Amino acid sequence: MTDTAPRNRPENESELGESLRKSGGGQPTRRGGGDPGSRGKTTIADGVVEKIAGLAARDVEGVHTTGSGMARTFGAVRDRVPGGGRSVTRGVRAEVGEVQTALDLDIVVDYGYSIGEVARNVREDVISAVERMTGLEVVEVNIAVSDVKLPEEEEEEPRIQ
Numbered sequence: 001m002t003d004t005a006p007r008n009r010p011e012n013e014s015e016l017g018e019s020l021r022k023s024g025g026g027q028p029t030r031r032g033g034g035d036p037g038s039r040g041k042t043t044i045a046d047g048v049v050e051k052i053a054g055l056a057a058r059d060v061e062g063v064h065t066t067g068s069g070m071a072r073t074f075g076a077v078r079d080r081v082p083g084g085g086r087s088v089t090r091g092v093r094a095e096v097g098e099v100q101t102a103l104d105l106d107i108v109v110d111y112g113y114s115i116g117e118v119a120r121n122v123r124e125d126v127i128s129a130v131e132r133m134t135g136l137e138v139v140e141v142n143i144a145v146s147d148v149k150l151p152e153e154e155e156e157e158p159r160i161q
Helices: 013-023 046-058 069-080 115-134
Strands: 063-066 092-096 100-110 137-149
Touching: 046 063, 046 092, 046 100, 046 115, 100 115, 115 137
Parallel strands: 100 137
Antiparallel strands: 063 100, 092 100
């Protein structure tokens, strides 16, 4: 008996390759569309980047604290209120996009340190920490030095009555 039905299966490797090229690919499609780790979208809040940057900036030698005078005053009051907690984001602002971020920091430098060197070290540490932890590209870190902490100055803590 002879087979007269149309042939649906390729008989050799060259026909198989031809068949795959015509169908649009050589890889079998996986259920769900690929690597499970790449399914979906991750978003990072501005506050997350601000915390990372604030902690990294405070670890730099020569940085007394972050925040401008007014922010530190309000922060000191907030720190004394039960449950208020110390804000690591004081003096740090972040703009976060899908793949990039930009940061603005207000810092107070300890007297005797080179402001340029401290600012450079803050930039390096902040960029390293944010990029390592978030995967975002840090396009700029703007630093405003709002004060110099003198050795004989007392900490700014307003009295609460």
